[in-house]
Amino acid sequence: MQAKSYDVVIAGGGFVGRALALALAKVAPGGFRVALVDAEPPGKDRDDARASALSAASRNLLSVLGVWPALEANAQAITSIEITDSGLNATLRPHLLGFEEELTPGVVAFMVENRDLHRALAGAVRDAEAIAVLAPETATDYRADAFRAVVTLGSGSEIETPLLIAADGKRSRLRERAGIQCIAWSYPQVGIVTTVAHSKPHGGKAVQHFLPAGPFAILPLKGERSSIVWTEERDRARAIVERDEAGFLAELSKRFGSRLGEIALAGPVQSFPLDFQFARGFVADRLALTGDAAHAVHPLAGQGLNIGFRDVAALAETIVEAARLGLDIGTAPVLERYERWRRFDSIFSATVMDGLNRLFSSDSAPLRALRDLGLGLVDRAPQVKRFVVREAAGTTGAVPRLLRGEML
Template sequence: MAEARTKDYGVVIAGGGFAGGTLALALAKLTPKPLRVALVDAASRAPTKKDARGLALSAAATRLLDAVELWPALAPNAQPIRSIEVTDSPLNADLRPHFLGFDTELNTGGPSAYLVEAGELLSTIADAVAAEPAIDVFAPDSIDDFATDAFGVQAHLASGLTLRAPILVGADGKRSRLREVAGIKCIGWSYPQSGIVATVTHEHPHNGQAVQHFLPAGPFAILPLKGNRSSIVWTEDAANAKSLMAGDEAAFVAELSTRFGHRLGAISLEGQPQSFPLAFQMARSFVGKRLALVGDAAHVVHPLAGQGLNIGLRDVAALTETIVDALRLGLDIGSSVTLERYQRWRRFDSAFSGTVMDAMNRLFSTDNAPLRAIRDLGLGIVDRSPGLKRFLVREAAGGTGDVPRLMKGEAL
């Protein structure tokens, strides 16, 4: 008998990355009654290759991952951030004075953030999705088009299948096909900067300290990984970044060492560095007719504070809670009432976070001496304000604002 060309599901998700995969697991595991999930992903289910990025997970994000049974597999290789140092000086400065630091504030009640490797997180999500009986994966495949009516949405796949569900979720990245089909426009701009990410090994232990060094071309972050290893997130002028990536490894390591400093001893590259253009992008609406956007499909922010993934996971937790609450009340999970609740919850918070990071990048990516003096004074004031520092730590840990229950460690 030929396979049916139309299949029914409780929810269809486009994109099986960090946000889409985690959302699929949350809806499959945490809804009050079984909810079958279709996950459509353009990538194959082949093992994930090594990814040079180190990803900062807030304490709130780890609670969400724990709720969907991912954190136990990730925790052994996750590096707690035990302290943060912020410096601001020219590239050729002999000394990098300390302007702002977080130490004891980070350790009250446990670490506020952890570093995990992107490849390990993605492969852990993929393995969990593949093992979950309530999730059907369609990969490699994509949603070319979709249509809605009063009862649901029909998603038409490139393979010829049609998937029907009450709600469709776009987790298909910053160039979201679903957002395009829905006619949702974006506000945004490109930066004259590129991001360079790399993993390095070094002689001396980092002791869990993260360093954010503000340079005229953009922030340079050293993020601790397990062992004598660190992840580099390097914002550089786009033309300089292109030249660095085109040069040989010795020249790249020499430039990297100039920025890295000597406190951790000699460094060497682990794997190939990666480079990508930087941009700010915010969808004008996070919802359409029977459509919700999460993760990069809804917003792309500057990597300055490493919050892009955490903002996306906050979308996941909020949408999961919204759907679970609607199911308990017997409501249509794809209705405009349900979707507007999600939008009200997430759009302002995402826009605010993205705007703050954009403003910080513009403020610190300059070599203007008077402006440097003013911002360094501000950093010094924050460093001497315990209450303000504790608030910033709570913000980084994902503990401020209207926090979804899953990110507070509460059951739905």
């Protein structure tokens, strides 16, 4: 029996895979017939305690995809950011760097709970007639020739396409099958995430407190709640997560401080290992890597998903423009344009996050004095602050159309 054929096959039903499927099936002129290979059963809610900070560019992308209206009511705007640096037991946490006036309407970020984003993207994909969701299913292998890629699924069946896109995470089977090597290491840290309720309003302020074990972020959510992203030394993190609720809250309170009053857990506590990973190449024969399959970064600035959405916008635009010219979208000249577009930006973001984590995850008094001096100087340099905010908002450089809120 001849394998079923699609214009594009996307392996991976996470945020990046679904957003790309929507971009190609709904926004691209004429649309593409897309197969989305998702390991999760249809309709399953994902147990994810995290929230994501969506940049202005990511919000633009979701707006064009028709997803933002389903998120807007529960999205919390970040109206100010404060950065502090001190030891765990320090009585004072002096303000070192802040952003408020720089957060104009065009660059404001929004906090969105991952479960809400999952439901919104899943609903939009379900309603898109041009997207065939193959689930629960995985892409286990592929082979490519001059005209097509034949994708082997976990069920044993095969499908074919001119272009296969790996959005299957940092342990991507397709990246491994293509022989693409990675620069990678594991941090001696663990990420702890949860949601807390507090007795005082946060006013939309996000706080990043650098501690010797790693950054501790308090990120505002709708209502008097905040998302916690807590980086901790691996052994210490295991002991903290295994404590009962009272013991966990006692450790959390040491880092959270008292500015928002009494706190209580308002969601599950989850932990995950922290890794740096960067693929040496983003493309191979009829294959393109996106999201965590191409790069995994430290979560200290909350940019991982935004970088993945930049991949979505750049790859969708590359594919659409090639198709308009009548080109084969899976050939090397087309895919190499995507790689050139995304590789430098991705490695720059990844190395900056890695460098900041290494710089601030230290209890050295001289080093703290130097970095605090540096933060203070930035705080007194309005032009530098505006550039930092625009960079985080995804509005600098060669910005793809979808990230500018424009149709393809």
